[in-house]
Amino acid sequence: MLKKHINEPQTVPGGATQSLKHESGRLHVSGKATYIDDIPTPANVVHVVPGLSTKAHARIVSMDLEPVKNFPGVLCVLTAQDVLGENQVSPVGAGDEPLLATDEVFYYGQPIFAVVAETRLAARKAARKAKIVYEDLPAVLSVEEARQKGGDMVCRPLEMVRGNAESALENAPKRLSGRITVGGQEQFYLEGQAALATPGEEGEMRICSSTQHPTETQHMVAHILNRPSNLVTLEVRRMGGGFGGKETQANAPACLAALAAEITQRPAKCRLDRDDDMIMTGKRHDFVIDYDVGFDAQGHIQGADMLLAARCGWSADLSGPVTDRALFHADNAYYYPDVRLRSEPFRTNTQSNTAFRGFGGPQGIAAAERVVEEIAFATGLDPLDVRLRNTYGTQDKNITPYFMTVEDSISREIMEQLAEECDYRKRREELRAFNRTSQYIRRGIALTPVKFGISFTATHFNQAGALVHVYTDGSVQVNHGGTEMGQGLHTKMVQIAMREFGLPENRVRITATTTGKVPNTSATAASSGADLNGMAVLDAISKIKERLISFAATHWQAPESTVHFGANGVQVGENCIPFVDVVKAAYMARVSLSSSGFYKTPKISWDPKTGRGRPFYYFAYGAACAEVAVDLLTGENRMERVDILHDAGQSLNPILDIGQIEGGFIQGAGWLTMEELVWDQTGRLRTHAPSTYKIPACSDRPPIFNVKLLENSPNREETIFRSKAVGEPPFVHGLAVLHAISDAIASIADYRICPQLDAPATPEQILRTVERLKKQKDMPH
Template sequence: MKDTLAITIAAHTDRNHDSAVKHVTGRADYTDDIAQPEGTLHAYLGVSDVAHARLNGLDLTDVLSFPGVVGVLTARDVPGVNDISPTGQNDEPVFPTDRIQFHGQPLFAVVAETRDIARRAAELARVDCEVLPHALDPIAAQEAGYPHVASPLKLERGDVDAGFASAPHRITGRMHVGGQDHMYLEGHIAFAVPGEDDDVVVHCSTQHPSEAQHMVAHVLGVPSNAVVVNVRRMGGGFGGKESQMNLFAAVAAMAAKKWNRAVKIRPDRDQDMTATGKRHDFVIDYEVGFDDAGRIQAVGGTFAARCGFSADLSGPVTDRALFHADNAYFYPNVRLTSRPMKTNTVSNTAFRGFGGPQGVIAAERMIEEIAYATGQDPLDVRKANFYGSEGRNLTPYHQEVEDNILDRLVTELEHGCAYRQRRAGIIAFNEGSPVLKKGIALTPVKFGISFTATWYNQAGALVHVYNDGSVHLNHGGTEMGQGLNTKVAQVVAEAFQIDFERIKITKTTTEKVPNTSATAASSGTDLNGMAALNAVEQIKARLVEFAAERWQVAPEAVRFASNRVHVGDDVLSFDAFIRQAYLARVQLSAAGFYKTPKIHWDRQKGQGRPFYYYAYGAACSEVTIDTLTGEYRVERTDILHDVGRSLNPALDKGQVEGAFVQGMGWLTTEELWWDEAGRLRTHAPSTYKIPLASDRPRIFNVTLADWSENRELTIKRSKAVGEPPFMLGISVFEALSMAVASVAGYRECPRLDAPATPERVLMAVARLRAGGERR
């Protein structure tokens, strides 16, 4: 028994991820590690080899006759509703009936004695179809008259036409922003075990167990209470396992119930990448009016997205792109419109930032345009347009920015990393270096925290205190490596004033906490931490009432501290006190609940308060490019990021580092490419390039703004950290732009498209040099 309050029990302190040792030693159990019962079957998807066609029929004779094949699932085998659309739009069938809508679309599933048999047999199907014209990107889709997959959003404030008319300067442009594959270490997987009656248990790698539960029930035609979804941990998620797991969970469950045997489905990496959605590509048309000092007067923007064949989450993703198209800047007059375009590609989905990064990069492009047009340092243009005091604090969606700390945060980073001196040195270096060119950029981020679908801002938790003083913790969030379970357990440990090691963190399961929201929108700790704390407070209130009555003291005389309970002058160990409470028949279990206050959103009006608060950050990155090859490297990055009062600085710093590198990858090396036939050709690690360890900044300094504290009543005054630092990778993109611009004397914005691969950098250098020669 410890006599003092150990560091192991407190929030706001560093603590290793609860599964860190298991991760690095290989002892962490994932879905694929679950022991398979005798007779387990394996499923594999048969997919389309055309991008768009009328489906006339499937000849599966050779598939069914392949040795070891037990059967095949098609649309006709769906016992309930043939739809797994997360938004209920009935536009995403498990298997299609009459129309193929993208290359790689699952058409059927083979169920066999082994995965290898199922995989080989799936190749033997003959598909009878009539090939139709296809559109692969948002521009082609518009030209072909394709519809929106969701209703567009318009955000408007002020008099935009008058703002442009009175602006001394006006720039229009178009920017292509590429998508991104999630490239998690663990791919999609589902393992279904049938039960009696309608029951089925599905173990899968999903960020949204409740949605998977409802979708499986929907497809099977049974009530949700017949389906249990379990998630111990994921080997990465990033949004790709929010809705995309629905297909695999439904197929596994259908097969399990049809043949009354356990069934596992795990696609290989190629099929995982071709059959599941990614970050949305955007084509952004922007217009900005500004004065001689670079102050923005008016902004207009149209955000067209490659959404794929179905809605999935494209509506809210494109909405959030508009919500963040201001980033850190006040637009006096603004009109922003989304265009979520249907395309003959896989249905794109959630990805870390959820459309926010595509909005933020548009804001930074406009700042960059103004800087080159006025001959200023882009940082000065940024600071001149920051949100400020009353009159300059209203967003395009009419929410006031009340907690703005960007001036202090950016100024601290600017001085701390010697931005001005280094920029001057880089300009001098570029003047004397004909081949190697350097660039530097300091970019901010302001990111709204909450689900924009207001009803998702709720969470539940279940806490049991057993009569030996040990604690069982379950909540609706899912662990994908980010440390959510560790943070929530720290909250519970501190509330009870007991050691962290007393708490058993259990798998997420729909059996214990119902109707939970996805672990997404950076809200996992905010929501589940508060729900768990609510459960603890219920139990503690009962314990205090019991102690006050049992020992005849005032409730204020009952205090939990250092693995002990102080009751007046008596001190009991936590174990002994809990044992006494149990013998007195005190309820030692509670279901906690939390819903985010203050938020509201009227989509029709484009007005409201969709976000509870904002998280802020800034990054300064320096790069060197080779103008002969277009190759480059990141020399140094300095980050100062706001996480409020950090629950666990070590975990938060890790999230900032990882998010930055992933954001940098999105904008530099990670290129998705479809050929003219609609085939995704970057469908494996051999052709799709995520950042390597050698690609990280040579010097990488990450600091948390430890002076920050959330003004809103969040869990321990902390702030979300999962998504906001992803946008800090834009500093690398902007630094590359400066390096390219140096070849033409910084007179012209290079207008790099993303990702800025070495090829694109080389072509931009050639274009600017050719323009300079003409002048």
């Protein structure tokens, strides 16, 4: 039954594969959408604000909290001794992430205590009254320092080996090596970390949280309170953005709110100030990547060796799977005949870096694209030609470094189609002609691909549940384990129900995600939200439909094969009966109109011990062409035109998917060109507010911005209606901008020297690169 629905799409107006508007769009623009801080505050609510360390690494000698407790409006101050259960919020069970510090602090901004007060302002002011005496300990702030001091790692490193990279490098006609540094990135969600906890009877605790992982947050609260999960209910209606920053980082605010609620027996709210949020929480991992590559004069890669080192922060968090995924994507769309890839997840005394859209994949892909660029300059070839010559494709070029077979590589076709449609080669020659006569403004162009694996690399997360109710008035309620953070996941789930039951939009209602309805949820991450939850919703609906089909066939005396659900009602033999009439009749006949659904991703497996397996169900593909202008006097740059061709399979909702591609691209371009994280020598994050951390604004978008979905390209795997994930892959398109800037700068040395432009390509970074190239061009080669 399930396979039939997938392979035989229907055409219900507004249903799945149609461009239905976002289910909360009107609420968003009118200000009526309810976020945590919009929930009507209970009359007796208390407010929770954490007190943060002011040292990167130190022993706590003494802590005087009496001035905090005595501040007007303060009810109590929570420390590690007040935790009722286990003082741990490590998402991977590493035991290295206390909710509140005890004897030692490991980064500037680590929560040590929490103030519980009648007002948020009182709590914030009181938190600054603490008198803490520290004994400084050695602090490690960067990858370089970590290596110099022995290289303590937060988790096990990973190595992937296929063939003999050392021999291939030694025997290659040409060989080069280099290093690329790729900066981190703040998630900068519009809604900060927030939670509202309400105690109930007999130990119950209800929490409204801005989290991407309701079940994990539920479990953390249960551990902190020392009670079973069935007493803790976690609810999420929507988030004002997540981008991975609320996959694990939402746990601490929820736990602090729950602990305060339990101790005071009053509702408790924890909403982090933006500065505290940025200082406390983890970000995208920054990487230092060393590469060694062998190739021939035609640009064919023969061997590659890469070492990817990451600044992971003070605790494990998700650094293991993040650095793993960086290795998974260090090939991007390219086949390496002989390859060795290694990770170094270094422990540092900085925020514990965490999930961010792409989850390490973009950093690995940045390394692959730098390698291609280096080869292009070394051979004098167009970088696009080097890309086309090395893509996965034929049977002798389809095995990844982790031994997964790439069965459907379409990178070459997408790049060729995009190059033709955007007139890449002609424009490239025109830009080079412009640069020959322009003294200060240089223009560049680049076309880069993306091949992105879709699935959690932690195999057990590739499962989802759903709960669907059909009421006797013919309306439908859909519940699932995914969370809505603006990406349109709920809208797509509504469309699945509309399509399957033949109903209009106003007859299907999505509810808040809650662990009380769908337990044991996986995080809404890894671009798997629609894949997993869509199939779970379809499974639940299919069970209900099977019952209704059997009932209708019997009740109206027609073969089951003649029963179909459509926009005009349920076709039963020669009769078309309104859906509501079928439902009412089924209820009167005691037919169940509710069902749970479940789905687990097939075919996947992964063994980190051997570095082999099939960690991904399928790959999503795409390509972007960016044209930029660079001012050699100021280092400023601007995007002038961007063309994107992206593979979303059989899109569930084209308009939402295009929106995701546009947003993902801009966020990726921001990461690579302007978003810069800066720590001072004490380990204090100096870019901790909108005044010091720059993200792209509306004026930064390219004036010519063409985004197109690849046509006639349904997913070859049995995903929900043959669609493909579209959350994370488009982020990588931002690399086209970095390489276009590099192309513009390369004109200084007549395109003979690879600029080796690191990210983020801020004006300062661009000027440094320009000056280096000016010196290099006059050196003998």
